[in-house]
Amino acid sequence: MGVIAITKDDIDVAKLISDAKNPKTGGIVIFVGTVRDDGIEAIDFESFDEVALSDLKNIAAEAEEKFSLTSVDIIHRNGLLKVEETILVIVAGAGHRHEAFSGCRFILEEIKRYVPIWKKDISKGGGGHWHA
Numbered sequence: 001m002g003v004i005a006i007t008k009d010d011i012d013v014a015k016l017i018s019d020a021k022n023p024k025t026g027g028i029v030i031f032v033g034t035v036r037d038d039g040i041e042a043i044d045f046e047s048f049d050e051v052a053l054s055d056l057k058n059i060a061a062e063a064e065e066k067f068s069l070t071s072v073d074i075i076h077r078n079g080l081l082k083v084e085e086t087i088l089v090i091v092a093g094a095g096h097r098h099e100a101f102s103g104c105r106f107i108l109e110e111i112k113r114y115v116p117i118w119k120k121d122i123s124k125g126g127g128g129h130w131h132a
Contacts, residue, residue: 005053006075013089013091022093029097029101030092041082041122045120046118069099091104
């Protein structure tokens with residue numbers, strides 16, 4: 001398991017890719033989630049950090065075992081993020097591409113399913129609403 005974190009800082013994707021490389025890794029899949037212009041100007045993210053970090057570590061461990069991953073990094077940002085800013089980075093390395101793709105998708109779906117991270121869409125008019 002590599003970096004599992006919740007941060008307000010930007011994420012160095014190139015370093016994560018470099019760190020994921022090793023002699024047993026034949027494929028690395030990277031998911032980079034960004035804020036899209038969906039009638040909003042920003043998203044404000046909050047999390048229950050202690051529980052969210054524990055959940056992310058559990059998801060990473062399960063993915064490593066289930067998909068024979070050689071590396072896993074999961075970094076989610078908190079705070080106010082504007083359109084085009086990075087929200088989430090998942091790096092999944094495996095011996096073969098199929099496991100890397102499957103592992104990355106599994107991690108993403110599990111994060112969305114139950115990790116306590118909430119977002120508030122900030123509309124261009126200034127209002128907003130919270131949702132999971």
